[in-house]
Amino acid sequence: MSASLLSLRGVRKTYPGPGRGAAPKVVLDGVDLDVTEHECVVLIGASGSGKSTLLRVIDLLEEVDDGQVLLDGVDVADPWVDANAARARMAMVFQQYNLFPHLRVLDNVTLALRLVHGRGRAEAAASGLAMLEKVGLAHKARAYPDELSGGEQQRAAIARALVGAPELLLLDEVTSALDPELVGEVLDLLVALRDEGTTMVVATHEMGFAREVADEVVFLHDGQVHERGTPAQVLDDPQRERTRDFLRRLR
Template sequence: MSDPLLSLRDVRKTFRTHGTTQVVLDGIDLDVAEHQCVVLIGASGSGKSTLLRAVDLLDDVDDGQILLGGLDIADPWVDADEVRARLALVFQQYNLFPHLRVLDNLTLAPRHVHGRRRADAEADALAMLEKVGLEHKARAYPDQLSGGEQQRAAIARALVGNPDLLLLDEVTSALDPALVGEVLDLLTALRDEGTTMLIATHEMGFARDVAHEVVFLHEGRIHERGTPAEVLDHPQRPETQEFLRRIR
């Protein structure tokens, strides 16, 4: 069996503010294999977002290893820009530049960071917009799109760089309930295509449908992991049982 694309080993993170200390990640061990979809669940403050931000090098960790293709990207000597070229993180908020058309949002990084020619970058961006069902919105501005369309555009922007790993942080939480389905349908299609994803979500039905593995975080620790049926239908830990009871 090949090594996982992503491995976290004893990852620890503490926030210190106003004289208080909060342990946010407390010895996280986690593997994500290539073409696998791993879904993180847990209450607000359980460490899901911090874990994703640590993988994307937005938050430094205090201890432990984060191995991407065998390279410890938590090492402070690692070139963060090179690492981020292999990753893409999509947030709750769409973070599209409001003064740029959708097409320009997608081509900004390929042109100005990676040196792609405009014609080539736009061809790739248009192909990605077609993939997410937004080719007809390529020349619209973000405020001319619905929330679901903006989130799909943000996912398209993340994918246009062909990342090894797609990280998604509660990407439906800012959406009107009527718009959630179109984003989840897109993520389901990406999963079926073999996109490697690490997803934090509060959508248990989505977790059940798309996850190869569900990981329950509580107070910065992994308390339970397994298939969707194992974790969501037959949870073993009392913390998992209580969490699922509350959200249902």
Template sequence: MSAAASGEQPLLSLRGVRKSYGTGAARKVVLDGIDLDVAEHACVVVVGSSGSGKSTLLRVVDLLDDVDDGQVLLDGEDVADPWVDANAVRARLAMVFQQYNLFPHLRVLDNVTLAPRVVHRWPRAEAEQAGLAMLEKVGLAHKARAYPDQLSGGEQQRAAIARALVTGPELLLLDEVTSALDPELVGEVLDLLLALRDEGTTMLVATHEMGFARDVADEVVFLHEGRVHERGTPAEVLDDPRRERTREFLRRLR
């Protein structure tokens, strides 16, 4: 059930969010008035063709990109306001990208504990205890002392997810986290995300994995040309879409 339907304030709300790049004739509108809610402990999955605005949507939530107009409300606070402390907001969120972005010269445990030690000022012993616990959770405790190039792609992405989760973020943002993986490695990352969903981790996910969307999403949002073209339960959007553009998108995937 959505936050709006239950009467609860969503953890995240986007209202009329607009974002464009370039100027003049070269200006490209990427987000064109996005309205979106993510309830606490819910998983909202965003799907759409390349260029539909999925990644930009996550970047404006994480304040990596400024919005041109609209509100990004985190627990009721407009964090898109220029006066807001962006670093304080990002400390409440965590984002995992398509590429793992692990530091190759640091061991896995050091990658996972870098933000807790440097940004959050945790003592090393506390950070390493939390980091080892998180690596255990994602099935990588035995790789804690390894370097990233000694891990498979799936293991590196799981390490990146452990790094994102170690400080206990309120919202986890995931941007096509399986797109850089070989097909045989996708399943281990999707299994981890499914487990996180079952534990109640609040997630906003951009993905092209329709099976994952069907299995874990509370709501599926189909973006087209920077707009929410259709939204609903996985069964509604993926199995019985109302809009022809949604049906065309799903036919191409199949």
């Protein structure tokens, strides 16, 4: 069995309570997770189950209160570890596209290449155009974000994440802000990335996508992993009552 590229061990995250003296809100409660190279792990669960926070913890956008976030065996949540170097090995795509409206699409895609990775403008532009071609947006390179549809903007955001060749791609409900008719074009892109062997952790409410693309489905409830397994195991034959309730509500 391949060693895990990413391992979470006993990850716990809390936020302050709503009022003075209130107990802290537990968002992640002892989460264990393993992701091997070229694997796609899909996180499912109701709103507030901890999916987005888990992705932010992996990307070091949130500090953990306890536990380990191991990237190639190194605990990148350790304060002594260079978080920027660890984060450069990952890329995250959010629900909202977060494109800079005053920059053209190509400049949005290549900005981090130039500022973070130190690429020259010409080299960055060549890489950016190749990635836009890959996601079907080369013809929009000179457009501004508000000239793109929602699906095109999200594909541009994915291109921006991929252009730095991350080892791990994190995606947080990337179709939730899209009109229903635009969801398919983004999901098709993710399926293609999965087929190419991109290592991904994806939070989604699209069960059809989870069934098609996931190597493992992880059901989160109240910040805990309640069930995990193949799509057939979790989606077709769930063993836990909470999992069954969640899937019944979706249907």
